[in-house]
Structure formats: C-alpha cells, structure tokens
Amino acid sequence: MRETIFRRVKLSENPPDIDSSKCIIVRNVNKFFGSKHVLKDINWEIPYGKIYGLLGPSGCGKTTMVKIIAGILEATSGEIYVLGQKMPKLSLMNKIGYMAQSDALYVSLTAKENLHFFGTIYGMSKAEIKRRTEETAELVNLSADLNKPVQVFSGGMKRRLSLAMAIMHDPPVLVLDEPTVGIDPLLRKNIWEELNKLAAQGVTIIVTTHVMDEADKCHSIALMRNGRLIAQGTSRELQDKIGARSLEEAFIYYGGQQDES
C-alpha cells in the first residue's frame, strides 16, 4: 500500500515527458520581482556530467536563474526539474552544492569551523566532515589556512573557501555563481581541472560568468541578456554559425539580434 502511494507521488513529480538523460530541465520559466520581469520564458536543458556556462552581463538575470535552480527562489511560472524531481524540494537540496556570488562566510569563525558547520547542516558524519575538510581544503589550496579566522582572508581566499563549502558534501549537482572571481590564473586553472574531473565522474555543473574566456571552458554555453536566453550551444557552434572569431563577437551579434526583434 505504502509502495503504491509512494509510486503515485513519484509519478506526479515525474511527468512521463521529461527526458531522463537530462539532469536539469528548465521549462518556460518566468520570474517577476513585483512588476519587474526578470526572467522571460527560459527553456534550458542540461545533461548529466556536463559543465554548462551561463554567460551574460551583470543584471541580466543569471543569479536569479541559478537561485531558482538551486531551490532558493521559486519561479513565478514554469517548471524546474533537478535529478528528475520537481524543484523546489527540501530533500533535493542535499544533492545540490550552491556557491553564492557574494562570499557567504562566517567571518569570525575559522575556515575549518565554517566547513564543519555546513558539513553538519548537510547531515555528514564527523569522520566524513574530517575527511572532506582535508580533501576540499587541499583542492582549493587552503590547507595551511584552515585554522585562521576568515576575517583575515583575502578576497581570493574567501572565494576558494566558498567553493570548498559548495563541494564539501559531494553533491551530484553544483551551482556556482561566478566561482573564479578574484582567483589568480594558476589556481583558476587548477579549479577548472577539478571541475572537469568532477564532471567526468558524473557531476553536473552550472557556472555563471561574465568572463568570455571562462565560458570557453564549458561544454556548452547559454547566452543571457535582459532576462532572456538569446543563444545556446558550444562556444564553437555559437561562433561558427555566424562566422564570428571570438565568443565576445558572437555575444555582441546575438545581443544585437535580440534588440532588433
């Protein structure tokens, strides 16, 4: 009896028409803040194990979009599916690692205490927290600074700690809002290598950025402007289609097209 109820509930959450090869499905999403139309008819699908970039100028709605995917905000209309389930859903939030644009850190606590706190909030065991604290600190090159209070950290160090906090609980989905701002090029390269490694293991990653060369590193890019997705595809595809020589040129082209229509 319980089984059937469970199945029925699951069924209603998983409409038969959703593509099971996609980790994240954004369907006809609109978002209003009061009368302000921030997201306009967004449709976006992201397969498992890929890094998808959301590229656009500040204020275009990137952050709102990723917050809706992470389940912090809710769309005014439209649907979001993450890992085959409709968002927002509290139990899904354990499976998403979210890194905010601003460094959301407790500055009076040490780096280690910050990691421990979120580890406990994610329901990790003491041993897991210890292991992952060491692993993630190693990854973002903060092992030597774990016991320092965050208020003495530089901007780049805070950014790295935020990233460590987002991947702390090994989530199958990562939502990173401008993850590499203020990080030096060498470490940025390391972080991208790590993101690629995670993707190869099956982790699905969304990265927002307004830096073109970073978008080039993604498996696929969605260009965003004034709350609309104006083009999607790989960096190569987007450029070849219109004969552009750089992603920047392509962005200007697609942006101009939107203004004309």
Next chain:
Amino acid sequence: MRVRALALRILNQLRHDRRTLALMLVAPIFLLTLVYFILADSTPVIKVAVVNAPAGFEDRLEEQNVRGLRYSESEARLALERGEVIASIKIIGGKSYIEVDGSNPTKAKAALAALEQAKIDAVMSRPDLKSEVTYVYGKEDLPTFDNFGAALIGFIVFFFVFLVSGISFLQERNSGTLEKLLSTPVRRWEIVVGYVLGFGVFTVLQSFLISWYCVYVLKVMMIGSFGLVLLITLLTAMIALTLGMLMSTLANNEFQMIQFIPLIVVPQIFFCGLFDLPAGIEVIGYIMPLYYIADALTEVMIKGSGLEVIAWDLGIILAYSLLFMTLNTLLLKKYRRI
C-alpha cells in the same frame, strides 16, 4: 542535529568575538554598578490609609504633602497589598500603629515622616508614646536601588540580548550566509530554534552573572529564590532574543537596528513599573513584555513570592516568545518559501 549545529556555531562566533562577549557580560555589570551609586531620591505622590485617627488628621497629613484616605482595617491591608497606599495608620489611645510598604523606600520614608509630624500636631496624641512601625514589604533601610534593582536586572538583560541577537541575525542576512544556509536542506524553524538555543545557552551564563552580581555583590534586597530570578532572566533573554530577530528583519543594516532602541526598548522602561504613572496611561504597559518581567522580578526579589504568584507573568512572557518565534519562521518565507 542541525539545530545543534546552528546553536554551536552561534556559541563559537561569540567565543571568537571578544568584544561582543565583553559587551554582553561586562557592560551590564558596569551599568548596574553605576546606577547603584548615582540613584538619587525623588518625591512622588504619597497616599496613606487612615484606619483610626482623630478628626482633622488627614488635613494635617495634607500639610505634609501626603494624602490620607479613610479605610476600614481590612480594606487598608488590601490597599497596602495592592500598592494603592504606601502605609496605613491606626491611632489607639494616642499610640499609633503603622504598617508600611517598604518596597519603595523613598515613598515609605516620606510617609513615615509625615505621619509622625501629623501625630505631633494632633491634640489627642501622646508624644511620649513611640509609634509602632511594621514593614509589610521590604525593610526600614531598603535603599532606592533595591526597588529599581529588580526591574533594572530585567531591563538590562532585555536590552543587551535584544541588540546583540538582532544584529547577529541581521549580519546573517546581509553577509549572504542566510541564503547559503537556505540552499541547504535546513528547515526555517530549525534556524529560529538554533538561534534561540545558541543565544539561550549563552544567556544562561549572562543571566547568572548579572543576577549573582546584583544579589551577592551589590546586595540588592532579595528574599525570594535565586533559582526563580534566574528563570525569569532566562525567559527575559528568550523574549528579547526572539523580538530582536523579528525587528532585525525590518532593518537593512546595523544602524537601522540601533534605531529600534528608542522605539522598542526605551518606551518599555517607562512602563515597566519604575515610574508611577496615571491609571489611564498605565494600561499601555500591559502590552509590553518588560512590564511582566519587572513585575515578576519585584515579586520574587522583594516580596519573596513563589512560582504560583509569578506564573501568570511567566506565561505571558513565554507566550510572547513563542509568538515571536512563529513570526520569525513565517518571515523567513520571504527568503525561501519551503
């Protein structure tokens, strides 16, 4: 588990933040000590119950700026208990028997002096017979601070917890950590309860220190149970904490949080029983948490009342806290609906 993690985190933050820690622990002691030394006497309106006295006795009292009102013996005792009069006098065979409420020492002294003077002026009295004075509440040399002290403990705990909890919740919102927290499976009520527990544990320490200092160092009059005083200050901390959190959602920065002090905190001082108010205005105090806190503390410390007397006050304080916690949980919906 998550609630515990939140509470531990708050304690950890306080542990690292020496300055706030000092503010919460040392500043109250400093303030109480100051008030203890500077509190001066004032001259309020004084009413006395006259049970049995020669005709014209009230007129003589009036000359001493004390209002005498005729009461029967039982009525007088009741009026004294209710605080409607400060003393009652019964003159039998020229000897006066005075009962006095010593919980307000300034008034009590003025009333006693006036009664003596009026008695000397009266023809029928026998100045050779010494008046017999009984203190119903308090005692003869209760300084003004004792009367204020009880209410002051409540106010000081309320003020500091309100400010610090409000600002730390505000920082949680403004630093983006609240949003990060809401990207985890934490429930909204867990955040609120975590805050209450975290600050709760800390305020146990604070309440203990303040109460201990007042009772054993400043030697504020205290005939009730120290445990009850602790219980009241703890509930005070809880209501201040939940109200502080609630108010912080209406503030955009620390400065705006400070702006709530003259709006939320200061008015409560006027209505918490430290001042004698006209009956009409006094009613406003009934909606203010500090009124119940001050009442409960005065009952326990000066009148030695037990739990059954202050249960009503504690119930209201607890109900307020629960209301504020519920409102906080609902207000967090602004940030995440589920």
